[in-house]
Amino acid sequence: MAAMPGARRPLAKSRMTIALPRTLVDKIWDAHYVADTASGAALIAIDRVFLHERTGASALKSMATAGRPVRDPARVFAVMDHIVDTRPGRGDTTTMQGGSAFITETRSAAHDAGITLFDVTDRDQGITHVISPELGIVLPGLTLVAPDSHTCTQGALGALAWGIGSSEAEHAMATGVLRMARPKTMRVTFDGRLSPGVTAKDMALALIAQYGSGGGAGHVVEFTGSAVRALRIEARMTLCNMATEFAAMTGIIAPDEETYSWLAGRRYAPEIFEGPYWASLITDEGATFDREIMIDASTLAPMVTWGTSPEQAIPIDGTVPQGPARAHDYIGLDAGARIEGTPIDAAFIGSCTNSRLSDLRRAAALLRGKHISPAIRTALVVPGSSSVKRAAEAEGLDKVFIAAGFQWRESGCSLCFYAGGEGFTPGSRTISSTNRNFEGRQGPGIRTHIASPETVAASALAGAIADPRKIAG
Amino acid sequence: MTPFTTLTSIAVPLLRDNVDTDTIIPSREMRSTGRTGLADGLFAPWRYIDAEARTPDPDFTLNQPAAIGAAILLGGANFGCGSSREHAVWALREYGIRCIVAESFAPIFRANCIRNGLLPIELGGDAIRAMQWHDVNVDLAAGQLRDGTVIHTFTIEPEPREMLLEGLDAIDLTLKQLPAIDTWTQTDRIARPWVYLDRPEKIA
Numbered sequence: 001m002a003a004m005p006g007a008r009r010p011l012a013k014s015r016m017t018i019a020l021p022r023t024l025v026d027k028i029w030d031a032h033y034v035a036d037t038a039s040g041a042a043l044i045a046i047d048r049v050f051l052h053e054r055t056g057a058s059a060l061k062s063m064a065t066a067g068r069p070v071r072d073p074a075r076v077f078a079v080m081d082h083i084v085d086t087r088p089g090r091g092d093t094t095t096m097q098g099g100s101a102f103i104t105e106t107r108s109a110a111h112d113a114g115i116t117l118f119d120v121t122d123r124d125q126g127i128t129h130v131i132s133p134e135l136g137i138v139l140p141g142l143t144l145v146a147p148d149s150h151t152c153t154q155g156a157l158g159a160l161a162w163g164i165g166s167s168e169a170e171h172a173m174a175t176g177v178l179r180m181a182r183p184k185t186m187r188v189t190f191d192g193r194l195s196p197g198v199t200a201k202d203m204a205l206a207l208i209a210q211y212g213s214g215g216g217a218g219h220v221v222e223f224t225g226s227a228v229r230a231l232r233i234e235a236r237m238t239l240c241n242m243a244t245e246f247a248a249m250t251g252i253i254a255p256d257e258e259t260y261s262w263l264a265g266r267r268y269a270p271e272i273f274e275g276p277y278w279a280s281l282i283t284d285e286g287a288t289f290d291r292e293i294m295i296d297a298s299t300l301a302p303m304v305t306w307g308t309s310p311e312q313a314i315p316i317d318g319t320v321p322q323g324p325a326r327a328h329d330y331i332g333l334d335a336g337a338r339i340e341g342t343p344i345d346a347a348f349i350g351s352c353t354n355s356r357l358s359d360l361r362r363a364a365a366l367l368r369g370k371h372i373s374p375a376i377r378t379a380l381v382v383p384g385s386s387s388v389k390r391a392a393e394a395e396g397l398d399k400v401f402i403a404a405g406f407q408w409r410e411s412g413c414s415l416c417f418y419a420g421g422e423g424f425t426p427g428s429r430t431i432s433s434t435n436r437n438f439e440g441r442q443g444p445g446i447r448t449h450i451a452s453p454e455t456v457a458a459s460a461l462a463g464a465i466a467d468p469r470k471i472a473g
Numbered sequence: 474m475t476p477f478t479t480l481t482s483i484a485v486p487l488l489r490d491n492v493d494t495d496t497i498i499p500s501r502e503m504r505s506t507g508r509t510g511l512a513d514g515l516f517a518p519w520r521y522i523d524a525e526a527r528t529p530d531p532d533f534t535l536n537q538p539a540a541i542g543a544a545i546l547l548g549g550a551n552f553g554c555g556s557s558r559e560h561a562v563w564a565l566r567e568y569g570i571r572c573i574v575a576e577s578f579a580p581i582f583r584a585n586c587i588r589n590g591l592l593p594i595e596l597g598g599d600a601i602r603a604m605q606w607h608d609v610n611v612d613l614a615a616g617q618l619r620d621g622t623v624i625h626t627f628t629i630e631p632e633p634r635e636m637l638l639e640g641l642d643a644i645d646l647t648l649k650q651l652p653a654i655d656t657w658t659q660t661d662r663i664a665r666p667w668v669y670l671d672r673p674e675k676i677a
Contacts, residue, residue: 031665034653034657035653035654037647037650038646039631039634039635040630040632041632043647043650043653043654045657045658045661047668054558055557055558055559057506061506062508072671074671075668075669096501097504098505102506106506139667141665142668147557148557149556163557164584165557165558165559165562165584167585167588167643168585171644174647175647175648175651175654176654179632179643179647181630181632213490213551214490214491214550214554214577214579217551217577217580218580244581247551247577247579249580268670269667270667311491324489417500418499418500418501419500420500436495436555438495438555439496439518440518441493444518444524
């Protein structure tokens, strides 16, 4: 049982100091500051490194070649999620040409380095950013890096967690630190109550649509406000997941009682979060940010992308605005077209954005007792982790999806991106609960519309982009 | 890492915003766990009419006769957004690109450039548009980019500047400060014991 640290008592006058109020990010930074470098950057301690088979073998092999051991293997984890097959009965073979080598080489490199690997058939296998919180590997106040841009997802637990390249991953594993300049900070406050049918995914898309894909450039974004506080932990992960689509270094949400209750006792987490340290992991009143954005959550509607960048997102009852000609050409929608009712060929529920149990429950609630449109050629549900899959099956969600016409898969990143091999029918227009609608992201010529799992489910039923608020669940 | 001092090259324009790393090197073009063999897949979706058959698209900027041997690429805003794959930078380097001049960069891509001797320069859109297809000279030590008679100054933080100029290996540099890291870690083990997972009570 989690216990919240005691209420903060007012400081006695004699103990008052003139310490300036600090942001949560400042506090985590200061707690991890090791030393300056000769050229004025800082060495920042890294508490956790997470690898996957897409980039993990590459980093570990490069270190082995250079004769550099992993400094503290107990704090480095790896999982098979990116290339691994998601069809039932999977093993090391994948439909991607040459894909097996990523799996087998990651396995042997992980073994040689002595790090913890969640292998293809492990009970705990799943998408990095789903299993790291599930297992309590990420914790409030920690620094965690992974060679994966969506590492920002894990900021939802109050950690400073961000994506890096392979060379930086090697650096963190070999030295225990990264060389960094102090990041700028931004506070995004969502106040007000979300309307029914509007989710964390829609909050993220609305922010990026309003301020642009480069809007958070290089900042650490702290999400706060009453609408953020009201989000459950899984929804907070969805919100933070999209910080990289905002060009932010990462997103973070200050931990609260819900965070600590959710994490307590998980395998790598403390049994109990007690004491002043955990209570200190908040932004002090009066702390200043380099930038502030305020959004009224009560005005938001379900969002869907119309183009080839996450910033090209509109409310589902909106019309396509004039954007870059290239985006209109690729996606095949002209300015002025209504997005609702656009026919689709495929539907995908999954990815580190929206593949957790609550996401699957909400989609299943709309699909229960119904069948997707005959116009849909491919419909997939890919649970975010093997443990999410088991939990969903225990509730019978798999049967709901299968009866509705969806395929029910093993966990992995799957068709969030196209690695070769398995793909959507060429030329497909997909509605997808993922994070990127780039040209070709889900396969050559595939046109992707990003939305919440609810909107994906509603659209799959209609065979066209549909407003989930109009479907009786 | 190859040091970056000065460079003169034709500046090839790719003046689009939000050029993403999935386009720079698609996942399906990352065919091994190594860092080489990637140049052929660089910009595959745009560079080829048929990526499988490797049929070049004559309209794509890098396929112009003037672009042969180019080492400077011009971009728009938020260049290198998307996936953290360092393969995007390895592919650019292997192809011969040593410098990208863009309105802004996605943060992970920018850090990857610096770790691989590829200089990212941020300039305004007007200056970038004015230099397309010109022979441009870059002098990192001086922080200057010369486009004919026009001289632009650019800034880059001291640490990346030094790493690029000297061609330094970041890990080697940091390992010189290992005593400080060890001291810090010993103190931190007491302050934050839950961080350290090799504690006896954690081993089942």
